Amino acid sequence: MGSSDGVIRVLITDDHPVMRDGLRAAIAQEADMEVVGEAADGAEAIERYRALQPDVTLIDLQMPNVDGLEAIQAIRADYPQAVMVVLTTFPGDARVTRAMKLGAISYLLKSACRDEILRAVRAAAAGRHVVAAEAAQNIANHLGSESLTLRELSVLRLVAEGKSNREVAEALSISEDTVKARMKSLMAKLNAEDRTHAVTIAIRRGFMDS
Known part of the structure; x- marks a missing residue:
């Protein structure tokens, strides 16, 4: 996946400008990827995705107006091929499970180092899953436990x-x-x-x- 010149086109969705700035700066240093757009909430993410159709979307879960889970669901409904990488502060097993069921390919924490995030973008573009160790451990800890109705x-x-x-x-x-x-x-x-x-x-x- 990628543009004709092999560059991975990335959409950044996060309501914190500092987080967007950091991700943009990190990606700008990579020859094989570029930021093609940004969004500050889920509603804008849906709109920007439709306009840009990026290769990979980095998306936060907790955002104003429309949250990340709703945005993932809406985007994937229209674009089943959409590659969504969740980047959030929450490692909770219920959130991970919901995000993955909605079609997110990877789940990383914002505390992840720069290189880990970049590797996840490349892996996602290649169709490979990446789940933060903390989130994976939470899933393992509660595997088989009942969900709340x-x-x-x-x-x-x-x-x-x-x-x-x-x-x-x-x-x-x-x-x-x-x-x-x-x-x-x-x-x-x-x-x-x-x-x-x-x-x-x-x-x-x-x-x-x-």
């Missing part, structure tokens, strides 16, 4: 806001007994000791944003 997550998100069982029940138009049952189920799945612990684990594993 959307109903369980809807309860946990409100609990994370400090709402009581009664307030959660009112917000979701369900009974307090149902709230308690969902909390009991998700706490068992997360091996959590209490409500606060459940929220902390869910954020760390990528089920929820902090």
Whole structure:
């Protein structure tokens, strides 16, 4: 994959200008790749991808307006061949799994060194997967563990806001007994000791944003 002269065309998507600047500077030093465009959020990423159709897209997950997962899904729906490399601060296993299911070919952490990121771009352009060791370890640690259901997550998100069982029940138009049952189920799945612990684990594993 690449342009006719063998240069890998890269689209950078990140809402932090400093991160974009660093990636652009690193890629500019490489003879076999070039930055053809940048985007500051997921909506812009979708628009820029359609206009540029790069060989590889470096994309963050947590961005304003449209997040990275939504952008990956939208781009891959129209361009199944799109090569997406996730570059994020979150190693949570749930996020990794969702990104990969949506078609991301690689998953790197922003703490990765410059050479690791460049190698991942080249690998992605060649169709090879790269997953950060920390993220891979998280997946291995929770392999076979159950995922939280959307109903369980809807309860946990409100609990994370400090709402009581009664307030959660009112917000979701369900009974307090149902709230308690969902909390009991998700706490068992997360091996959590209490409500606060459940929220902390869910954020760390990528089920929820902090």
